[in-house]
Each structure stands twice: as structure tokens, then as C-alpha cells.
Amino acid sequence: IASAILDRLLHHxxxxxxxxxxxxxxxxxxxG
Structure with missing residues (x-):
């Protein structure tokens, strides 16, 4: 779960x- 949250944060x-x-x-x- 933590990796999924981290992945989403990085993507965002x-x-x-x-x-x-x-x-x-x-x-x-x-x-100009």
C-alpha cells in the first residue's frame, strides 16, 4: 500500500x- 501511495505522489x-x-x-x- 505504501508503495502505491508513494507512486501516486511521485506521479502527481x-x-x-x-x-x-x-x-x-x-x-x-x-x-518576447
Whole structure:
């Protein structure tokens, strides 16, 4: 059970980091 929770947490943080990167890239493009 613990491994499943850990896996989900890792997956969630990974998705958040990817979303953050895409948002950052979009802001850079808008800036110039």
C-alpha cells in the first residue's frame, strides 16, 4: 500500500512540474 501511495505522489508531483514548465515557457514566449 505504501508503495502505491508513494507512486501516486511521485506521479502527481511529476505532472505538476511538467505543467509548471509549460506555463513558464508560455510566459517566456509572451514576454518576447
Amino acid at each position: 508531483s511529476h505532472m505538476l512540474s511538467i505543467r509548471g514548465e509549460s506555463c513558464r515557457l508560455r510566459e517566456k514566449k509572451r514576454a
